[in-house]
Amino acid sequence: MLVLIALTELRILAGLYGIDSIIKKDPDVVITVNDVSKAQQALAGAPGTLRVVDEQTIYLRMPPTFLESETCLLVLRNLMKRRMTDNQRRATLGTA
Numbered sequence: 225m226l227v228l229i230a231l232t233e234l235r236i237l238a239g240l241y242g243i244d245s246i247i248k249k250d251p252d253v254v255i256t257v258n259d260v261s262k263a264q265q266a267l268a269g270a271p272g273t274l275r276v277v278d279e280q281t282i283y284l285r286m287p288p289t290f291l292e293s294e295t296c297l298l299v300l301r302n303l304m305k306r307r308m309t310d311n312q313r314r315a316t317l318g319t320a
Contacts, residue, residue: 227294230301237304241266248296253284266304 238246242259243266257263260279267274272286290299 227297230297233305234297234301237266237301237308240308241304246300248291248293250291251285251288253286253291253296253300255282255284256280257282266307268307270303271299 234246238244242262243255243257245256247254247256255263255267257280260276260282263282264274264276267282267284270284270286271290272284275283275285277283286296286299290296
């Protein structure tokens with residue numbers, strides 16, 4: 225059940241950050257985007273190396289221990305969730 229909830233959250237968050245698809249292709253996670261700058265913002269601080277290939281493709285190479293399906297899912301979900309929370313916090317402080 226946790227995996228299903230995490231997957232749903234990741235899909236929603238990915239959409240908010242302009243991410244169209246996330247595909248695990250060892251040794252990378254291939255991310256297709258419609259807004260590379262938003263996607264980079266969401267993925268900032270990800271474990272490993274982030275490489276923008278072109279305006280629609282980002283490769284994320286994480287350490288092998290992070291590439292197990294459930295671990296990868298949770299890492300990406302938590303990363304984007306944290307970014308969303310940080311952005312909301314900044315927006316709230318900016319209007320206060």
